Amino acid sequence: MNKHQSQLRLPSVIRPGKQINYKKIGIKLCLYLPLLFWTVVTLYPFWYMMVLSTRSLSEIFAFPPPMWFGRALADNYRILLERLPFWRNVWNSVYIAVMATVTTLFFCSLGGYGFAVYEFKGKKVLFNIMLATIMIPALLGIIPFFIMMRFFGWINTPRALYLPGAASAYGIYLLRQYITGAVPLALVDAARIDGCSEFGIYCRIVLPIIKPGLAALGIITFLGSWDNFMSALVILRDKITYTIPVALRSFQGQAQTDYGAIMVGASIAVLPLITVFLFMSRQLIAGLTYGAIKG
Amino acid sequence: MAELTIGKKVNRFFRRKAPYFFISPFFAFFLVFGAFPIFFALYLSFHDWNGIATSPMVFIGGENYWYTLTDPLFWQALKNTIVLTIQSSIPQHVLGLFFAFVINLGFVKYKNFFKTTLFLPYITSTVAVSMIFAILFGYPYGFLNYLFVSLQKLPLFQTIFNWLRLDPPLKWLGSASLIIPSISTQIVWRWTGWNTILYLAGLQTIPPELYEAARVDGAKWYQVFFKITLPSLRPVLQFAVTMSVIGGLQIFNEPFIMVGKNGGTGRAGYTLAMYLYQTGFEWGYFGSAAAISYLVFVLIFIFSFISRRLLRSEEGVS
Structure with missing residues (x-):
């Protein structure tokens, strides 16, 4: 088992005294890159949600779309509580x-x-x-x-x-x-x-x-x-x-959907659960998949 | 002495009846909220009723079923639902299997980071996430269109877009042909991580000796994947695919939020669950709605049977 693992480990890619093993690096990139790509795809909507919650409606639909936090969080929050x-x-x-x-x-x-x-x-x-x-x-x-x-x-x-x-x-x-x-x-x-x-x-x-x-x-x-x-x-x-x-x-349903306010609400719905999840992800994942594996 | 025997008798009585005490609260609830609705829906599906408590239910035989089965809207919803289920199920399992396989490899680091991140979408509220995606897919200035327009400036992507006949910015949620792919994308986003975790748990039950033997025999990684990994995962695969088919055929939240209750342009995102919802709660045909729910039930039964069969048929080999 140990031997088996050491064979797959990264250091074996560049063996001392040998040529760099491009094929192995290539294979690893082909395996790693999609995983990294999907990680970004998974996280981006959460990031976008937080950014948009701090942006006004006109900023949200501007071109290019906002990539960083704005100053409208308080306004959006006020609109949310008004409605x-x-x-x-x-x-x-x-x-x-x-x-x-x-x-x-x-x-x-x-x-x-x-x-x-x-x-x-x-x-x-x-x-x-x-x-x-x-x-x-x-x-x-x-x-x-x-x-x-x-x-x-x-x-x-x-x-x-x-x-x-x-x-x-x-x-x-x-x-x-x-x-x-x-x-x-x-x-x-x-x-x-x-x-x-x-x-x-x-x-x-x-x-x-x-x-x-x-x-x-x-x-x-x-x-x-x-x-x-x-x-x-x-x-x-x-x-x-x-x-x-x-x-x-x-x-x-409203005439002008206020997406900034919705994103504040969505953040309130999503972020607390994510925080709890990050702290106890291992137990939670084990618990959640328990039922599925047994079922 | 006499008291003692009475006490013993009481004790014995309780001991004998104890199981019923334990299960009766559950079954009382279960009969009212679990079993009764199933029969009530069946009863309702043979009656005409507008849902108003004081108006009578009229027995009309199979007319609700006949009406539904001759309604073009039903067939459109059925087609949309099946296409959506297939388009959303296949990628989430292919990706899930692939990611589980990669994360399980010896050289991959930060396994827990990847597991936690990929699992995140599952614990979020679908309604909140659907709204985020509705903005991401916005026309003309959503993030995805921004990405596509920017990529189009690169010659490589220009060729690809030309070949696919895409001319960004695209009306993701506003054109009949793109609504279902867009909704599928969100479903795939949500469930890929969940499937990855399931498959990972399945992978960990495979004895390492099997891999060791394959390595000694000089098997390539893809041979290992198709000859060892996939067959060992068949029970988990069967469970996960069946679950996504059952969930897909009942899909409601995502299309309802992203394209509205009417299913958007040309009703392209109109699913069976939305048809059921409108028939019952908007148009007030409770009998027809109950009939639709039974048709969906039959459909789910058939599809989960097929998916189980497809994944089981090869099991005889291993």
Whole structure:
């Protein structure tokens, strides 16, 4: 393995006493350059967003387009707050995402535990019914979802956007898999013999062990809720109840779309998540791909 | 003594019923919000209903399906959606595989930097990003047009543009032929990193002995890629492709934000999800909208079946 690696390492390109190996350098360039190019492509829109948030509307559509920060950030921010209760919208997004995460984790960890640890009548049937619904596209539910929410009187309420998703079939599947893999049944039995109640086992033994699984599902749920647009669009009708995506979109309808203000809003929607992500990218990536690799 | 036995009995009762206590909160929610809507949509799809709570639903048999299937707008949306799905899926997997392969190579440095950067688009809000891209694709003065106009001054690119019959500045989001490629670009931008990370995770499960053996046998890097890497990645590939097909056929946010609810010039960016949205929430035909949602479901079922089959058929060899 070591030998194998040393063969591929950069120093081997220029071997002492030999000619420079142009072919190897060429191959490496062919592999490196696209990667670097794509890195630039990936980062540029974020940079552009930040630059434009500091530019006035006429500057944004000037030629050549702005490449560096301007002085209009305060103006754009003022326009944003004039048109929308934007910090309220941010709060709505945060509140819905946090509640979605908490409720999903609660229902799915309880259910996942039930499916992973116990044998009971109808277990297979119930589990299979649930599994079958994972394959059903979210779009199928949007019409009944809206009708039900109106029937419950939940139009314009945040709970319409986090409660229905709490019973996530994908979530319970993920946690059941995780509990099956991480919690030995012998441990559960031992706790039972020691007189621990069933709920006590779940709270004090299982939950601490499955923290990484909970984190993975939590992140997926939070990001999903943060990005949710279509159901928020049909449920939220008043400016004061808008989440960030719906608020940003409401800017578009106006006669002169104020892109500078939109970019300030977009930065507020995007930058905090990126900051958190940069600090814990390794755990987050591991958590996010866990579900996919297992699935 | 007697109390103790009662206590034991109560305990035993709870122990036996415990699983139901654990799963019932989930299933109560699941029945109401997960299972019921599926059947309700089916029921609705056979009725005529304007969505007003007090007006009655009228049973009309398969008329909603018939109406949708004879609506030219449906076929246009279907065509757009399929083209968009194909145009956005293929590049993101080709690039994802390539980048995963490169990052996984021994000599590549700053692996974590590349992983983190490529993954960034996934954690951003699609609506916010769509708006950034709408400006990037702006006509005549978006950044992309600036880039193209500047590049055109170089003879090499002039030849390429002439050959492709492109004359920048281009109406990226304003001309029927460029709307879908532009939207695809944004989808590829968003998902390439996610696929790269998935494929990287898949690559790390391949035993190094396999590569060692290939090296001893004097295999070239592309032989290694096509003979070892790709076959070992098949399960991950199958999952990732199926996911992007399912996501692509339901695409809504990106076209809705970038070209508007009507799909832009000539409705070139009009997708099935937008057709469903307008039918239900703008025109008030809830029965037809439910029928559309079932047609989309069938479509997704067929396509994910095909993509699974295509990627599985070769599995028999390895």
